[in-house]
Amino acid sequence: MSIRAAALSDRSQAALTPGIQYFFGIEYNNLEKLCNICGLQSRDNPHTTPEAHHEFLQTYQSVFIQPTNVLPKIPELIVNRYYKKPSIAESVSDIHAHRKKLLDRKAMEDIPRHFQKKIKILIKILKKLPFHRSHSERLKTYKILSLFPAVNSRFTDEELKQLSDQIMMESWVKGSTVYGDLAFYMILKGYARPHTMVSDKRKVEYLDFWFQSTPKVLTCGDSFGALSTNSHQKSNNVLSVITEEKCEIIKISRGQYEHVKKDLMLHDQSVKEELIQACPFYQQWPKLSVNKLVELIKWKNFPENHVLVKEGEISSFAGYIKTGYCYIFKDIEILKKLSLGKMQSVVKHIIMGKLQEKESFGEISIILKKPFTCSIISGTDVELGVISADDLQGLDPVNKILLQQTAQPILGNLTQEEVNNRYISLEKKKEWQQFKETVINQTISYKGIRPGIGKWKHDWNKKERPKGKATQSF
Structure with missing residues (x-):
């Protein structure tokens, strides 16, 4: 068998289908011997002799190159009869x-x-x-x-x-x-x-x-x-x-760490100083008094709808809004009509205003120890600069007097009549909005204009059959 045939057998043996006999080439030397057998049928010899026929059948299979099964190599067994004890250095x-x-x-x-x-x-x-x-x-x-x-x-x-x-x-x-x-x-x-x-x-x-x-x-x-x-x-x-x-x-x-800490501390102080000076009550304050408050401020985050101060309570801290906004709520007692003509007293919360960024609250409540006349609830996630009540009470008398002169209580001059008028205007606005929405919805859905809404529904996915021409009747 030639080298090319052996390579073909090794390459293709894995792809053979069992039960089918394959060959990988033709041995041309055996083919030439097969053609030169004497006694075969040819132009000169019309019949094949039995001896030539027998010889042809014996040499016919040798023309095709058959794949050979290569057995795996048997590994040599090496026995080490001499054991050498390793030294201490080798073991370590x-x-x-x-x-x-x-x-x-x-x-x-x-x-x-x-x-x-x-x-x-x-x-x-x-x-x-x-x-x-x-x-x-x-x-x-x-x-x-x-x-x-x-x-x-x-x-x-x-x-x-x-x-x-x-x-x-x-x-x-x-x-x-x-x-x-x-x-x-x-x-x-x-x-x-x-x-x-x-x-x-x-x-x-x-x-x-x-x-x-x-x-x-x-x-x-x-x-x-x-x-x-x-x-x-x-x-x-x-x-x-x-x-x-x-x-x-x-x-x-x-050294790197201390330098970074010092830079961050200076940046934090500048941000606190800008926040206090941006508040309306502190724009005319001297820098020395502002620095006293900067030393007391600590950053604190509050989630949305968090009650910062309740109405009727003294604030536990003074807050300076850095990011976000807060709602100012006022409680009002109203009479609600029930079934069978009965009336019930209900307390409702009215939005009286909003505290935006660079605004503060709680200073007067802590300094004068007066309860809040309203509730403050965060409208979004807010970040506040917070001064605790104890730190604010620990200020020197000069800065306390300065706070009383500049800061103002939230809704301090608000009367009950103004609160009632605010509630009436909000209720009227709410009723008018509901009335408009009802009328618009009734108008739109009157003839079933919108698909899927109204008295009649239309299947837009269904294809309509084309109408044929009408035939004349006699």
Whole structure:
């Protein structure tokens, strides 16, 4: 059998259908012998001899190339009769290699595949210097870093946004000691073992990795180091590590963190100062008095339809609306007609106005200890600058007098007659709106103009049959 036939047999043997006999080619040498048999029928010989016929049937199958079944190779059995006991150095190196494989496998199994891709993207971005990164790369850095619990527990969202623009990555070779006394570190690639830790008594302890009962290895996503000078953020915090292989580690220095905190604090103070000075009652205030209120303000968010102040109660805080708006409600008692001619007294809430952005409420109620004459409910999700009642009462007498002279109570001069007239106008407006809607709906649906509504319904999906020509009758 030729080489080409053997290749064809190996390539096509898997595609053969069982029960059908196939051939992969023709052996032309045997075909020539078959044609040259003496005694076969030809022009000169009208009949075939029995000997030629017998020889033809014997050599006929050899013309076609048949596939051959290749049996698998029998592996050679190698027996090692001599066992050599490994030395102590070889056994220790084997333990190190086996331990490294287990740690690598565990580290890769703990991290999902989609998260591994994000870590690779982050490492690629952080290899560039901060001033070489584009705006989209800085945004990706912030989004990926916010997925790590070690980062979210240490930094606020605003701090992380600022730090992601200037964060750096360091590469450490195997066996390096990384000290985190003056920075925050987080491992992105590789693993390391703790070297020093801070105990519950705020003392630095050196760890012996080999004699620990439960050794802990820091892998991807684990952090170490401290950013505060006076005390560490939590006990048993790892201060320094020794790398077990080449590691890629994120670093945030203490100077960077303090600089970002100072910038955010100055920005927050400027926003609070602008908010107070934009309120109508504080536009003529001196800057020194405004700064006193800026020190007391804290940001707080409230959901929609949240009751901020109830009517008849003293406010628990003074609020300065940064975003959103609030409704001013007033309670009124009316008589409602029931069945059988009976009357019942019902309390209804009337919208008397709205508090927009850059407006405040609650100062006079706290300073003069007067209950509110109305209720304030948030119309949307609102963000307020809040000063608690205790902090506002703790102001110096000069600023208290200044508050009494400038601030005004909400709906302070409102009479009961004005409230009644407001309720009557709202009810008339409501009745007129209902009357208009009723008339319009009756007019539209009078002849069934809209499909599906009215006295008659029409199936628009059904095709009408074409009408034929009328025939004349005689």
